[in-house]
Amino acid sequence: xxxxxxxxxxxxxxxxxxxxxxxxxxxxxxxxxxxxxxxxxxxxxxxxxxxxxxxxxxxxxxxxxxxxxxxxxxxxxxxxxxxxxxxxxxxxxxxxxxxxxxxxxxxxxxxxxxxxxxxxxxxxxxxxxxxxxxxxxxxxxxxxxxxxxxxxxxxxxxxxxxxxxxxxxxxxxxxxxxxxxxxxxxxxxxxxxxxxxxxxxxxxxxxxxxxxxxxxxxxxxxxxxxxxxxx
Amino acid sequence: xxxxxxxxxxxxxxxxxxxxxxxxxxxxxxxxxxxxxxxxxxxxxxxxxxxxxxxxxxxxxxxxxxxxxxxxxxxxxxxxxxxxxxxxxxxxxxxxxxxxxxxxxxxxxxxxxxxxxxxxxxxxxxxxxxxxxxxxxxxxxxxxxxxxxxxxxxxxxxxxxxxxxxxxxxxxxxxxxxxxxxxxxxxxxxxxxxxxxxxxxxxxxxxxxxxxxxxxxxxxxxxxxxxxxxxxxxxxxxxxxxxxxxxxxxxxxxxxxxxxxxxxxxxxxxxx
Amino acid sequence: xxxxxxxxxxxxxxxxxxxxxxxxxxxxxxxxxxxxxxxxxxxxxxxxxxxxxxxxxxxxxxxxxxxxxxxxxxxxxxxxxxxxxxxxxxxxxxxxxxxxxxxxxxxxxxxxxxxxxxxxxxxxxxxx
Numbered sequence: 001x002x003x004x005x006x007x008x009x010x011x012x013x014x015x016x017x018x019x020x021x022x023x024x025x026x027x028x029x030x031x032x033x034x035x036x037x038x039x040x041x042x043x044x045x046x047x048x049x050x051x052x053x054x055x056x057x058x059x060x061x062x063x064x065x066x067x068x069x070x071x072x073x074x075x076x077x078x079x080x081x082x083x084x085x086x087x088x089x090x091x092x093x094x095x096x097x098x099x100x101x102x103x104x105x106x107x108x109x110x111x112x113x114x115x116x117x118x119x120x121x122x123x124x125x126x127x128x129x130x131x132x133x134x135x136x137x138x139x140x141x142x143x144x145x146x147x148x149x150x151x152x153x154x155x156x157x158x159x160x161x162x163x164x165x166x167x168x169x170x171x172x173x174x175x176x177x178x179x180x181x182x183x184x185x186x187x188x189x190x191x192x193x194x195x196x197x198x199x200x201x202x203x204x205x206x207x208x209x210x211x212x213x214x215x216x217x218x219x220x221x222x223x224x225x226x227x228x229x230x231x
Numbered sequence: 232x233x234x235x236x237x238x239x240x241x242x243x244x245x246x247x248x249x250x251x252x253x254x255x256x257x258x259x260x261x262x263x264x265x266x267x268x269x270x271x272x273x274x275x276x277x278x279x280x281x282x283x284x285x286x287x288x289x290x291x292x293x294x295x296x297x298x299x300x301x302x303x304x305x306x307x308x309x310x311x312x313x314x315x316x317x318x319x320x321x322x323x324x325x326x327x328x329x330x331x332x333x334x335x336x337x338x339x340x341x342x343x344x345x346x347x348x349x350x351x352x353x354x355x356x357x358x359x360x361x362x363x364x365x366x367x368x369x370x371x372x373x374x375x376x377x378x379x380x381x382x383x384x385x386x387x388x389x390x391x392x393x394x395x396x397x398x399x400x401x402x403x404x405x406x407x408x409x410x411x412x413x414x415x416x417x418x419x420x421x422x423x424x425x426x427x428x429x430x431x432x433x434x435x436x437x438x439x440x441x442x443x444x445x446x447x448x449x450x451x452x453x454x455x456x457x458x459x460x461x462x463x464x465x466x467x468x469x470x471x472x473x474x475x476x477x478x479x480x481x482x483x484x485x486x487x488x489x490x491x492x493x494x495x496x497x498x499x500x501x502x503x
Numbered sequence: 504x505x506x507x508x509x510x511x512x513x514x515x516x517x518x519x520x521x522x523x524x525x526x527x528x529x530x531x532x533x534x535x536x537x538x539x540x541x542x543x544x545x546x547x548x549x550x551x552x553x554x555x556x557x558x559x560x561x562x563x564x565x566x567x568x569x570x571x572x573x574x575x576x577x578x579x580x581x582x583x584x585x586x587x588x589x590x591x592x593x594x595x596x597x598x599x600x601x602x603x604x605x606x607x608x609x610x611x612x613x614x615x616x617x618x619x620x621x622x623x624x625x626x627x628x629x630x631x
Contacts, residue, residue, distance in 0.1 A: 029552065031552075166548060170551060171545045191548055194550055210514065214514065218512075219511065223510060
């Protein structure tokens with residue numbers, strides 16, 4: 001059973017269609033890149049999969065059910081913005097995730113926080129922007145979810161943090177789960193991905209495997225992306 | 232799940248309200264001491280200090296009331312409609328549970344704040360023999376109530392319960408007015424707060440209008456006269472009926488806001 | 504172990520090459536256990552499925568073998584490692600020659616250049 005499935009999915013804001021008849025599937029065990037320029041509909045798709053938006057047409061299912069309370073316990077979501085409450089300390093954050101998610105691996109999270117040198121009594125407020133993003137990612141990746149939806153996990157961070165984030169994603173890989181990473185920084189994530197979905201002006205322009213593209217076209221996904229989305 | 236939401240909601244708000252109560256208590260004790268001789272004018276500095284402490288107590292009362300109001304709005308706005316909303320609305324919890332956790336917690340803080348102010352005022356008024364007087368008063372009050380119960384079939388406990396329910400539901404409905412306006416305003420793409428204000432006054436106006444229509448309509452149809460020409464309740468029953476009708480009205484009023492809030496949070500959530 | 508990738512070839516073929524180099528140079532010594540797929544993928548910064556695919560290919564070639572529970576091991580067969588070494592060397596020579604021929608060198612000129620280069624190296628060693 002696919003962990004994420006869309007058929008003819010449409011979402012409009014006013015008169016403009018942010019997503020226009022999008023159909024795609026993501027199978028378990030895959031790390032999939034959702035690639036497209038800014039404003040192409042990546043975030044809209046991820047928000048729909050999280051039930052933060054309601055579709056205007058078509059169908060979207062996560063682990064076989066429509067996004068909602070049930071799917072939320074199976075999906076681990078990294079929003080584009082830092083959403084963790086800033087007044088909480090690291091320990092309170094661990095309590096929070098542990099209380100609400102049965103699949104939360106507290107020890108794994110503690111180990112990763114410790115590795116970053118974050119004290120349990122340190123408040124999110126006192127952390128730098130980069131550290132907050134790392135902490136949020138640690139919380140998200142510490143869940144044994146069926147689907148990870150990561151919206152721009154490496155946008156706006158320095159290259160060292162970027163490496164840390166990508167190795168955290170690989171290090172927590174689970175063959176039963178799928179990871180969807182939305183980004184426009186393709187060169188950085190390309191090696192981490194099994195598959196890519198190009199999304200352009202609310203439509204799926206291409207879905208293929210990374211090595212398939214390299215084999216057939218003799219060029220990297222990044223180079224192909226630049227060709228497809230040439231301004 | 233509601234229990235867990237409540238736990239974290241109390242955690243988030245308690246860190247602000249509990250220190251408020253502590254300030255209230257400290258300034259109350261200070262005011263009590265100030266009242267015992269600081270103000271008799273022998274020493275100018277003590278005099279000023281006494282006035283300052285009592286002023287601080289007054290400010291602490293206003294602060295606690297204001298803070299319970301601000302928190303009620305701020306928690307809904309910041310925790311659900313701002314960035315934290317991305318975290319909250321992807322928890323395995325329903326929109327209903329989110330709304331109720333906010334409603335219950337803010338109502339509890341309103342009630343605790345009022346009780347804390349009463350307690351603090353008693354602390355200020357406390358002097359030798361005060362406690363005995365207070366207990367005496369309460370005993371007279373309860374005795375009087377019991378006599379009434381015997382002679383007039385007056386059930387004080389039920390009145391108090393009805394009154395408490397009415398107060399709680401009024402608090403809930405009061406908070407829901409703001410939730411509904413915020414939820415509706417934030418479904419817009421831009422100027423979300425401005426739209427919230429517009430919605431707030433829009434809903435108020437619509438309800439006033441509907442209420443007026445209802446009153447005019449019932450006057451026209453002579454509902455009350457018809458009702459009471461067939462039914463002549465005793466005063467004690469009439470109070471019950473009055474309280475229950477008030478409760479009914481508050482429930483209808485609150486339910487309208489509740490429906491608006493859930494509609495927008497479920498179908499038209501539009502986080503920035 | 505240094506992992507480097509070019510943009511023009513599939514990642515799994517590049518992984519096969521680099522693990523081979525690791526085995527030939529002794530970064531992964533004969534008979535030693537390889538790290539887990541996840542650890543190797545994390546270290547190389549690549550997708551675990553791609554690493555798995557590359558290792559499966561190496562297993563088919565016989566350079567690594569797996570034991571059901573203990574994991575994957577480098578072969579102890581030295582002839583096999585030497586064959587791999589030789590084929591890697593041949594590949595380098597081939598690309599080198601292609602580049603030289605494209606630059607317009609003839610066979611004898613190339614040999615001449617190489618022996619001169621070696622001669623200088625020997626002189627360097629002698630003076631040091």
